[in-house]
Amino acid sequence: MDWKQLWQILSAADNVPIIAMIPLLAFYIYLAGRQAFANDKLIADLSANPALAKTHHRRTWPFRPGWQKEVHVWPFLLRVEFLAAIIVTIILMVWSITLNAPLEEPANPNLTMNPAKAPWYFLGLQEMLVYFDPWIAGVVMPTLIIIGLMVIPYIDTNPLGSGYYTWKQRKFAISTFLFGFVILWVSMIFIGTFIRGPGWQWFWPGQTWDHNRLIYEVNRDLPDLLGITSNLWKGIFGAIVVGGYFVIGGLIVNGLFRRYNPKDYKRMSLLQYSIMMTFFLIMVALPIKILIRLLFHIKYLWITPWFNI
């Protein structure tokens, strides 16, 4: 265990946000979960007791006379928010006083740093470059992420669960978010920050980031593994594989969605449903591709002169 190396990475000024983010993320997920489960219980209680539902206030505590059913934003919300703003200001000021901008040596185009890392918030994108070609990882995927986030309000037909924490009423939305953000995005940032060392090689935490390290790793394309040599056939083969994924994956997801989410399925139009399906399948494809690469050393599945997947 190379404690010095570990400390150097953890204490680097660049990594402060990500170090802070990990516990904060865990804490807020826990907080939201606790609130959601409490609400779920309240919802169950209220639906069992319609009389209570008419009089009950907004808390999950038992009924108390005199408590208001609703409170005003001003001052009751804003005063807390303002307090939070002050605390954040304090944190930012202390942070900016104690840690200077992590500037490095004057740029030298003839000698790039190793590892050359993007700012922490882009490390997920940079990590994607390992699994896709730059055109896919750098252009297509980020665009799809943004569009995917933009379409959410238009395909979300679930009328429940807005304005309060709940799990039961929005199982699909919450788990998709947790998967896409925490599992995919945050863990890729984590990998990019703590796992990737010189030569963008995989170093387990505590392993020395040795610039001279050599590893044996041969990554091959799936068509090559199967002995396909012609470029045309490679393209056709890849299209079949990727197309197959979308067809088979689509059928599976469709089956699961209809089984566990029949209400949403009914509420959604065909356009909404197919958009949701497309983005969902693309999102799931990312970890699948990562696993194929890391576990089976397969570089690309679909090879064309224009892009590789």
Added chain:
Amino acid sequence: MPDKPIPENDPIVTKSLAPHYVICMVVLMATLFWALWDEDFGQRPWKTFQHEWKSRYSAFLKTARTQSAQSQKEIENSPDYQKLKQDYEAASKSAESRINELRERLREVGAKILAVQDGPGHFTDRRAYVTAVTYDIETTASSSAKQGKQRDLDAYKAEPSTVEMPDGKVQTFKNFGELEEVYNDLKNERTQLSAELGELLKPVTEKKELMDSYLADHMVSLTSSQLLNLQNSVESLTPAIRQINVNEHAANLEREDSAQIVDRCESCHLGIREPVNLTAAAMSLPGKKPDEYARAFTSHPNRDLLRIHDSERFGCSPCHQGNGRATTSVEKAHGTYEHWLWPIFRAGNYEAGCQICHSADMVLVNNDVGWVIGEGKDLFRQRGCVGCHRYEGYDKEPEDLLSIAQEIKLLEQQKKDHLKQADDFMAQADKAATNEEANHLNDRAVALKVENSKVDLRIMQLDRTTKSLLQDMKKVGPNLKDVRLKLNKNWIPVWLKKPTDFRPTTKMPNFRLTDEQIRAISAFVWQSGLTDPPPKHKPGNAAHGKELFETRGCLACHSIGEGDQIEGGTFAANLTRVGEKANYDYLVRWVHNARERTRPYCPYEKKDIGPEDYKKKGVPFVFDLDHSKCPNDGHELQVQNMTVMPSLRLSETDAEDIASYLITLRKKSPSDYADASFMDDPQLKEQGKKWVRFFGCFGCHELSGLEDEGRIGTELTAEGSKPVERLDFALLTEVAERGGNEPIKDPEDLARLPEGPAKEPWYDHQGFFEHKLAEPNIWDQGKIFNDETEKLRMPNLHLTKEQIRALTTFLLGSQENPLPPSYQYKPLDYRKDIQEGWWVVKKYNCMGCHQLIPGQKTILMGLARYQDAQEQLPPKLLTEGARVDPQWLLRFLKNPALNDNDTNRNGIRSYLQVRMPTFSFSENELGKLVRFFQALSRQPFPYIPEEVPVLTAKETEMARSLFSSTAAPCLKCHATGDPVHDRTATAPNFLQARGRLKPDWMEQWMLDPQAISPGTSMPSGLFKRQDGHWVFSGPTPPSFQGYDKDHTKLLVDYILQLTAEEQRRVASGMGRSRAAVTPGPPVAAGSGGRGVSK
């Protein structure tokens, strides 16, 4: 679910957040103040430095002032100062009344001017209105409006002004014109009065200045008023960044050649340029040890350097490196943190900064010796680093030869093209339509032919340069083509095993060879050697040989003895055990003339030319500098051994004697070496060649078939600017970055590290160079090899700590120059000649025998033999350029015997046993040396000899009496050519002065020889200054009555016209007079012989 009891009232509505707000606001305000403090001091530590500076420096100045006031008082009491003071007082008194009168009038006029000028409706006010309106009129377009405005202006100008004058009277001026006139008159009056006052004050201020400068000149430190000025300026100091822009084009930062160096070092190092000398101790708090501040406030230790490199222009970081812009912490400013590429040079390596600009200067400072960087430069050259590593400027002959060969090829092609084109033109001319056109084409053909003859001449010139270059090209190690002639065969493998075991001080490094490699390499070297036998010699007289060896000057380069007993120079080999390895016959040839080759080498054919080649062409097998053309193809041959060892022009017998002596130097018999007949195994030869190529032996040695191999190492010209990532620390990268775990384990190598075993991280250039030099294969540590060829090749140079420090300094400074061209030292005048000359001087170790820099110790000076015989030392060359005629110097350097037949002697100082050798300098190096000596003495070049006036009979008689005076018997010490007399002579023959010495120098020499060559036997004080000219200090005959010219000049002219006959006459006369006259007391301190130095 809730564990806590549920509150009675709704907490959202009823709970107060006031305490939260109070706490947060307090913390917020605290952070705000923290931010302000950080902005002002936290991020600006230099402010604290400046506050400290203010208090410590003014305290220092205060004490300095009291001390200075005391010594000032002493000076002020001196009669000289008192006289100056009286002068001053008298002058000021005599002018006092008039001065006061003038001052009074000036004050009056000044008051009047003020009255007329200031206030509403007075001059300035009205003039402003007039000019504004005039402008308005000028820019008005319509002429009617113009006229209207002009009328208004005229009316305004006609208005009167009333002014209250200083005496209280009110004066009225008719109009603006009158006001202006009065005003101008007053101003003129004031100017006149001021000028008059200035004239009056001038003698008074001059006297005052005399007084002050007398005081300043006689004070050791600054005067108390100067110190007071300093103190005032320190006390009024306000914290500010002090910045120097190192930039030729300060206004244009975008220019590519601008350095963009901004140094703020003086924001903390405030004492660097102070006029008083500040030490860390002086700047410490009373009774405390020097702290961080005290060390920062010291003044620059070498003010001379600062004077040459004006800090205002150069700043600090161009020499010292570090990050001149950084002001936030000491580490950042000094660049000693990971993200600054060029950390400040540390103690011991400071002089690396010199190398950045002065890489072409072998000697940096003309009056200083013992510079670390200078030692680094010498080591780099002498140890043969250049054999493997290219370095701009070092050992450039092979490259120059190559480019000349290419140029010749090009020119020959050009010649052919010209001829062809000329034929073309002629042919066209024949067919030309008009006469005019034909003539024109003819002219062009003729022009091309003329052009060709120019090309021919250029090729001839290049051939000569080639010859020079072949002569200049030297190798650090011996020629291994002669190995069979020269060496004890069985000794070779023993030597290769570890050269330092045989000869601890050798230049040959240890290559860590395996036994297999040794067998192969020695077999290759042996089998590729020439087999021609050297001529046989009879055994000589070893005892005489020993004497010759010790007296002829061999020890200036070679050393003898081991350990503490070592004596002599380190420039060439230690000869203590030479008898074990060398072959006697070869040794005789080598001592007689080391440059003598067995066979000449033809770089064109790439082979050694033997007698058979000469026989084929029917020419005798003779090759030397005059017969240097290849018999096969006419190209220049390498006719000399590429060694710097000169010829001492010894007779054959003397050479035999010395060789016989050397062969006795041994610890064991050559026959005790184990048999090495495997060296004849032809199978080993190819393998040996592979290893010789691998280790780059040809970098230092001449080897058959490997003459044109390139250098095997990396170029080091800009090694110091390589990013540290490009230096391969291999598996030790982490070790170096973390420090504390010294990887060098071998105790011998460990002892080489200048700083001892690493404690701190050493992942930087210095750490790399020091470790690499201490143990060159250190980066192999921990690696697994399949093959010997994968290992690092660099041999261990068995350097000492100091040598490693010097070489590290040299390499650290080997950088691309970041400064604009006008900052760099690339002289084109006499200083270039000095630059070039030092390369030659150092190449041949001239400084082993001659002193060229005052204070420099030669090797011979250190030998016990010369401690009581200083006059037997070779001459000092401190003023050689001013002393001798360059034409003569050229002749002398070519042939120091100054005689074509009788060469076994010194040309000038025949009385010296030590011998000026013949170096066989090329034309190129001869030129450089002659120009060097002229430039070193700042002599005009070319030299036009002075006309020596012909003396009249009377003058000759007078001069002769001086020349033969018993008070200064010149011929007692100076040689005369009479063998009996010359046995005891200790100075050159006067007959050689003509054509050799410059008259001005001779005169200077006679007046004060000690000032020119400290320690000389020539007596001082022979002449004294009398009535504005130099007269002989001893008794002069009556004929000198009324002679009002310099006696020195007379004597010089006489010596320059001296004939052998005249000298003989004087000498014989002196012999008689010496017998007749009892020797009187010496005229001067050291006259009557060798006195002064003894």
